[in-house]
Amino acid sequence: xxxxxxxxxxxxxxxxxxxxxxxxxxxxxxxxxxxxxxxxxxxxxxxxxxxxxxxxxxxxxxxxxxxxxxxxxxxxxxxxxxxxxxxxxxxxxxxxxxxxxxxxxxxxxxxxxxxxxxxxxxxxxxxxxxxxxxxxxxxxxxxxxxxxxxxxxxxxxxxxxxxxxxxxxxxxxxxxxxxxxxxxxxx
Ligand code: GLN
Numbered sequence: 589x590x591x592x593x594x595x596x597x598x599x600x601x602x603x604x605x606x607x608x609x610x611x612x613x614x615x616x617x618x619x620x621x622x623x624x625x626x627x628x629x630x631x632x633x634x635x636x637x638x639x640x641x642x643x644x645x646x647x648x649x650x651x652x653x654x655x656x657x658x659x660x661x662x663x664x665x666x667x668x669x670x671x672x673x674x675x676x677x678x679x680x681x682x683x684x685x686x687x688x689x690x691x692x693x694x695x696x697x698x699x700x701x702x703x704x705x706x707x708x709x710x711x712x713x714x715x716x717x718x719x720x721x722x723x724x725x726x727x728x729x730x731x732x733x734x735x736x737x738x739x740x741x742x743x744x745x746x747x748x749x750x751x752x753x754x755x756x757x758x759x760x761x762x763x764x765x766x767x768x769x770x771x772x773x774x775x
Contacts, residue, residue, distance in 0.1 A: 591613070637668040675690065678692065
């Protein structure tokens with residue numbers, strides 16, 4: 589099994605380490621030609637969604653990856669990756685891959701609570717540690733196809749729609765790799 593990790597910016601190495609520790613091969617997507625390699629799943633990491641969105645277009649990777657997701661490749665978006673996948677971003681006019689029926693708010697926890705950690709329940713797994721860094725959250729789901737997987741303080745922080753899994757937090761920055769296992773089960 590080969591998991592491709594978008595490696596333009598942000599926390600991509602941490603994802604690679606976890607997938608490798610779980611026995612998957614990884615591949616870094618840095619330029620257009622990397623997108624033509626064979627891979628079974630795709631990770632859109634945390635970082636800056638605006639920067640990643642811009643680079644994806646400038647490097648001509650945007651349409652290739654969007655098409656793969658439309659065709660059903662399993663994709664895991666964390667934090668900025670969630671913003672890349674969201675169809676609606678309430679407080680930003682930019683849209684990126686925009687395939688998941690969710691409305692999200694960017695930098696939604698304000699300055700005071702910019703970064704925090706908690707432990708909360710993830711459907712089908714149980715309690716997991718969650719690390720939030722200038723995180724978005726999902727204000728509402730916009731289709732019955734979206735399954736809510738975790739809610740923290742009345743805010744949706746993880747969801748799945750078919751082949752797309754998103755978390756507002758960073759599971760790759762904790763000791764727990766249960767959510768990566770969950771994604772491997774989707775592949
Ligand atoms: N605030 C970032 C954004 O808007 C996301 C932060 C993150 O990925 N940790 O893209």
